[in-house]
Amino acid sequence: xxxxxxxxxxxxxxxxxxxxxxxxxxxxxxxxxxxxxxxxxxxxxxxxxxxxxxxxxxxxxxxxxxxxxxxxxxxxxxxxxxxxxxxxxxxxxxxxxxxxxxxxxxxxxxxxxxxxxxxxxxxxxxxxxxxxxxxxxxxxxxxxxxxxxxxxxxxxxxxxxxxxxxxxxxxxxxxxxxxxxxxxxxxxxxxxxxxxxxxxxxxxxxxxxxxxxxxxxxxx
Numbered sequence: 001x002x003x004x005x006x007x008x009x010x011x012x013x014x015x016x017x018x019x020x021x022x023x024x025x026x027x028x029x030x031x032x033x034x035x036x037x038x039x040x041x042x043x044x045x046x047x048x049x050x051x052x053x054x055x056x057x058x059x060x061x062x063x064x065x066x067x068x069x070x071x072x073x074x075x076x077x078x079x080x081x082x083x084x085x086x087x088x089x090x091x092x093x094x095x096x097x098x099x100x101x102x103x104x105x106x107x108x109x110x111x112x113x114x115x116x117x118x119x120x121x122x123x124x125x126x127x128x129x130x131x132x133x134x135x136x137x138x139x140x141x142x143x144x145x146x147x148x149x150x151x152x153x154x155x156x157x158x159x160x161x162x163x164x165x166x167x168x169x170x171x172x173x174x175x176x177x178x179x180x181x182x183x184x185x186x187x188x189x190x191x192x193x194x195x196x197x198x199x200x201x202x203x204x205x206x207x208x209x210x211x212x213x214x215x216x217x218x219x220x
Contacts, residue, residue, distance in 0.1 A: 001045060002042055002045045002046050005038050005039075005041045005042035005045060006038070006039075006042045008034075008038045009034075009035050009038030009039050009042060009210075012030070012031050012034040012035040012038060013031075013035045013206045013210075015027070015030075015031040016028060016031035016032050016035055016202060016206070017199060017202055017203060017206075019031050019032075020195075020198050020199050020202050021195065021199050023195070025070075028070055029070060032066050032070060032202075033063065033066055033067055033070075035206065036059065036062060036063040036066055036209070037063065039059060039209055039210070039213055040056070040059050040060065040063065042213070043055075043056060043059060043213050043216070043217070044056070046217050048213070048216060048217055051216055051217070051219055052093045052096065052216050052219070054089050054090070054092040054093035054096060055089065055090060055093035055212070055216045057089045058085075058086045058087075058089030058090045058093060059086075059209070059213075061082050061083065061085040061086035061089060062082070062083065062086045062209065064079075064082035064085075065079045065080075065082035065083040065086060066079075067079075068082055076189070077135075077136065077139055080139050080140070080143055081139070083143065083182075084139075084142060084143050084146050087143070087146040087147050087149070087150045088146060090150050090153070090154075090175075090212070091146070091149055091150050091153045093216065094150070094153035094154055094156065094157055094171065095153055095156070097160070097162050098160075123140055123144075123186050123190055124137060124140075140186075143182075147178065147179055147182055148179075150175055150178070151175045151176065151178075151179050153175075154171045154172050154174070154175035154176075155172055155175075157171050157172070157215075158172065162219065162220055163219055163220070164218060164219070164220065166218060167214075167215045167216075167218035167219045168215070170211050170212075170214050170215035170218065171211070171212060171215035171216075173211050174207070174208045174209070174210075174211030174212035174214075174215060175208070175212070176208075177204045177205070177207045177208035177211065178204075178205065178208035178209075178212075180204050181200075181201050181202075181204035181205040181208060184197055184200050184201045184204065185201045188201060
């Protein structure tokens with residue numbers, strides 16, 4: 001039963017990549033949302049909510065973000081807000097229970113903060129200079145800080161006794177794929193859109209979610 005949900009999710013993920021490549025956007029109401037629903041079902045039936053209800057909430061917020069981004073561009077901020085809540089949920093999930101604070105935590109946090117500010121400056125340089133862009137600027141800044149904090153939180157699992165090393169490395173890989181996916185999405189939306197870029201966004205996004213689900217299911 002559980003394997004069936006994972007298999008169905010995998011087929012829908014591949015179908016969604018095909019829908020993006022061939023620009024069959026109507027299919028994506030089934031493939032994109034269906035893939036996340038299958039992952040949520042598999043996580044639930046595997047007892048994932050008992051391991052981390054915060055991560056389960058993050059998956060649901062991600063589904064909300066996926067749905068919003070299928071709507072017309074004026075709903076972009078709603079999608080960004082949903083994924084912001086997903087990142088906050090993932091952060092809380094990674095830090096329950098909290099890891100002991102070591103010097104490598106501070107170093108990784110400092111590096112990620114610098115990367116976040118550089119990324120924000122690059123996006124800011126290409127945003128439209130209209131009045132509503134101010135609200136968009138703040139939303140993008142908050143989201144970049146949130147996903148950077150999520151990557152830091154995933155890295156912290158490497159030194160958390162509650163996380164087996166295999167699960168921690170899956171979490172780190174998933175977080176990095178998520179970061180790369182969102183950075184590519186920002187380039188696609190604000191700098192230059194390409195078919196290959198849209199496909200890379202979804203491949204890395206789905207890999208991120210699958211790896212994160214696997215990480216939390218393997219956690220103690």
